[in-house]
Amino acid sequence: MAIQYHCRHCGVQMGKLDNMSLHSEKLGLHKLTDQERLDMVSYDTSGDIHIKAICEDCHESLERNPDYYQNDYLIH
Numbered sequence: 001m002a003i004q005y006h007c008r009h010c011g012v013q014m015g016k017l018d019n020m021s022l023h024s025e026k027l028g029l030h031k032l033t034d035q036e037r038l039d040m041v042s043y044d045t046s047g048d049i050h051i052k053a054i055c056e057d058c059h060e061s062l063e064r065n066p067d068y069y070q071n072d073y074l075i076h
Contacts, residue, residue: 001019001021002048003016003022003049003051004016004017005053006051006052007052007053007055008040008054009054009055010058012055012057014055027051029051
């Protein structure tokens with residue numbers, strides 16, 4: 001089982017934890033609401049966990065241009 005972090009705006013892989021056995025409390029997932037968890041966390045058939053976050057580049061773009069939040073995908 002791997003835990004993979006991808007940017008929700010540009011799709012870049014931000015990180016990957018291989019063969020980790022971690023509880024949701026260690027990842028901070030327990031602090032998410034049910035809706036946030038549905039939006040941000042998914043599981044594939046091999047048991048990998050995919051977490052959507054925001055990379056530094058997209059975060060900086062969104063801070064400079066808040067109207068970009070209305071876009072599903074950012075190219076930088």
